[in-house]
Amino acid sequence: xxxxxxxxxxxxxxxxxxxxxxxxxTFRCNERCQHCYIDDFxxxxxxxxxxxxxxxxxxxxREAGTLYLILMGGEAMLNKHFWExxxxxxxxxxxxxxxxxxxxxxxxxxxKRLKDNGLHxxxxxxxxxxxxxxxxxxxxxxxxRTTMRALQFCREAGIIVSVNCLLTKLNIHTVYKLIDWCIxxxxxxxxDPIVTPGFNGKTDILELRASRAQLLEYYRERARRWxxxxxxxxxxxxxxxxxxxxxxxxxxTPYGELLTxxxxxxxxxxxxxxxxxxxxLSKEANxxxxxxxxxxxxxxxxxxxxxxxxxxxxxxxxxxxxxxxNDAELEFxxxxxxxxxxxx
Amino acid sequence: xxxxxxxNLPWQQMDGKxxxxxxxxxxxxxLNEVASEVWLLxxxxxxxxxxxxxxxxxxxxxxxxxxxxxxxxxxxxxxxxLLV
Numbered sequence: 001x002x003x004x005x006x007x008x009x010x011x012x013x014x015x016x017x018x019x020x021x022x023x024x025x026t027f028r029c030n031e032r033c034q035h036c037y038i039d040d041f042x043x044x045x046x047x048x049x050x051x052x053x054x055x056x057x058x059x060x061x062r063e064a065g066t067l068y069l070i071l072m073g074g075e076a077m078l079n080k081h082f083w084e085x086x087x088x089x090x091x092x093x094x095x096x097x098x099x100x101x102x103x104x105x106x107x108x109x110x111x112k113r114l115k116d117n118g119l120h121x122x123x124x125x126x127x128x129x130x131x132x133x134x135x136x137x138x139x140x141x142x143x144x145r146t147t148m149r150a151l152q153f154c155r156e157a158g159i160i161v162s163v164n165c166l167l168t169k170l171n172i173h174t175v176y177k178l179i180d181w182c183i184x185x186x187x188x189x190x191x192d193p194i195v196t197p198g199f200n201g202k203t204d205i206l207e208l209r210a211s212r213a214q215l216l217e218y219y220r221e222r223a224r225r226w227x228x229x230x231x232x233x234x235x236x237x238x239x240x241x242x243x244x245x246x247x248x249x250x251x252x253t254p255y256g257e258l259l260t261x262x263x264x265x266x267x268x269x270x271x272x273x274x275x276x277x278x279x280x281l282s283k284e285a286n287x288x289x290x291x292x293x294x295x296x297x298x299x300x301x302x303x304x305x306x307x308x309x310x311x312x313x314x315x316x317x318x319x320x321x322x323x324x325x326n327d328a329e330l331e332f333x334x335x336x337x338x339x340x341x342x343x344x
Numbered sequence: 345x346x347x348x349x350x351x352n353l354p355w356q357q358m359d360g361k362x363x364x365x366x367x368x369x370x371x372x373x374x375l376n377e378v379a380s381e382v383w384l385l386x387x388x389x390x391x392x393x394x395x396x397x398x399x400x401x402x403x404x405x406x407x408x409x410x411x412x413x414x415x416x417x418x419x420x421x422x423x424x425x426l427l428v
Contacts, residue, residue: 001372008363008374017358067356067363093387095354095365118352120367 008067012248013241016280016289017065022251022262023057024072025079030103032139033125035168035208039200041074047255051081053272055088057256062092064276066250071098072262074254078104083117090118097121099164102150103143111150111157121160123190124151128165128174129181137170162188168195168208172218193218193330197315199265209326215333223341230334230343232303238294242308246289250280260288263311291320298323302331303338347418347427349387357384364426373424378403382417386427392418 012019026048029041049057061069069089076082076098089096096119105111114122124147127134134144155161163182165175175191182189195209210218223230241247246260253259257267258279266288268279279285291310293299299308308327310320317324338344355364362380364373375383381402385395392414400410421427 001370004363004372004374008358011358015358019356019358062356065356065358067354067365090352093353093355095367120352120354 009248012065013244014247015065016247018061018248018250018280019066020068020070020249021061021066022070022072022249023076023085024074024252024254024262025054025076025082025085026074026254028078029074029101030078030140031075031101031143034137034139034170035166035195035205037196037198037205038074039198039202043254049254049256049272051084053256054081054085057252057271058085058089058092058094060271060276061250061252062094064280067093067095069094069096071096073099075101075103079254083113086114086117086119094118095120097123099123099125100150101125101138101143102147102154103140105150105153106146108153108156111153111159114154115157115159119159121162122154123162123164126151126163126165126178127168128171129177130171130174133171133174137168162190165189165191166195167191167193167210167215167218169210169214170208172210172214175218176221194309194312194326196263196312201315203316206326212329212333215330216336219334219337220340223337223343227341227343230338230341232338232344236293236300238292238300240293241289242291242293242296242299242310245291245310246280246285260285261311263309264288264314265311288320296321296323298328302327303334347386347422350426350428353426355383355387366425369425371424373426378413379417379420382414383421383426386418386421 009019027038027041027043077100086096098119100122102124126147127137131144135141151161165178167175179189193210193215195206197203198205219230245264249261251259251262252271256270256272258269258271259267266284268282268285271279288310296308302308308323312324313322314320316326353364353366355362357380360377360380362375362383366373381399382395385398396407396410396414399414400407418427
């Protein structure tokens with residue numbers, strides 16, 4: 001099964017078919033995560049989409065070849081049309097997943113309703129098993145307990161559950177406890193060491209990034225447990241694309257703007273007012289999808305150049321063709337750990 | 345019509361082939377060209393008769409062969425729990 005899905009993923013990248021689409025259903029949120037890239041947790045009432053407009057967007061994505069939908073926000077469930085959108089997307093044949101804090105999944109009935117309406121997978125943002133650390137990051141007292149309860153309700157309802165953990169200086173020292181718990185509970189977990197800058201270009205949240213010493217400890221433990229996970233990729237000859245931006249995936253903002261990737265906050269235009277192809281085959285979209293490793297200053301020396309993010313380069317360095325200082329720092333840290341553990 | 349597409353069954357087409365994710369069974373199915381064609385006709389709510397005619401025309405085959413092939417495919421879709 002995995003091989004077949006990978007074949008389709010590779011084909012979609014090659015054909016520029018957006019097999020995966022992230023739908024930001026709203027910027028509204030019932031948490032106030034310190035590290036969040038959303039600067040204002042409100043939707044502009046003049047620009048928010050009607051249910052019919054969301055349906056139209058789903059029709060267009062279906063036509064464009066999308067199979068996997070990721071419902072997200074803010075908190076996706078705060079969109080007043082959430083249930084109708086989920087129901088309609090299931091009817092069209094999408095594979096629905098959602099990234100959520102789970103605060104609105106207060107009982108088993110709600111989890112069962114999600115399952116019954118076609119939610120296949122849910123990823124919870126969980127920052128630590130230490131309640132205080134999690135609640136400090138979300139800035140909502142009691143959020144840890146509510147998220148954990150929601151996680152159990154969803155499992156009981158038969159939804160596939162996984163965990164995302166953004167690593168910051170406040171929680172990184174507790175991440176292996178969380179990983180061990182996920183392994184015990186048979187839950188997939190993905191850690192992300194990169195706090196991204198705010199939409200409005202504000203970089204003060206970057207102060208939450210883990211320090212070099214903390215990241216060294218994190219990667220050393222990875223090296224002890226799973227040394228293969230730190231192995232270098234095959235060196236690129238420079239002609240590889242930097243990432244999947246504008247190829248096998250796309251994203252839609254709460255106002256219906258089409259993006260080449262959730263991280264690239266450059267609108268290709270309104271998907272309500274334009275056809276998908278008109279936007280997807282535009283000059284702007286091409287300029288993102290065609291970035292190759294050789295186009296990015298310093299990228300060819302990286303151990304995993306295809307993991308670099310041109311959106312982050314644009315925000316942090318003002319140039320999408322430039323390696324960020326943070327990428328260089330992570331590269332240094334991983335290089336140091338590889339050296340210590342003799343990983344090639 | 346004595347079938348319904350299984351509830352909440354994700355699928356999509358690309359390059360003339362259909363991929364169906366049977367999440368309940370944790371299986372993925374890539375259909376061949378003819379099966380994909382039949383699947384797409386099913387999703388358009390075509391009747392069995394209309395599907396037979398479309399397949400007969402598309403592949404330039406006689407009606408008995410078309411009927412036999414379509415019946416076989418629908419039986420297989422039911423066995424795979426893609427149709428109920």
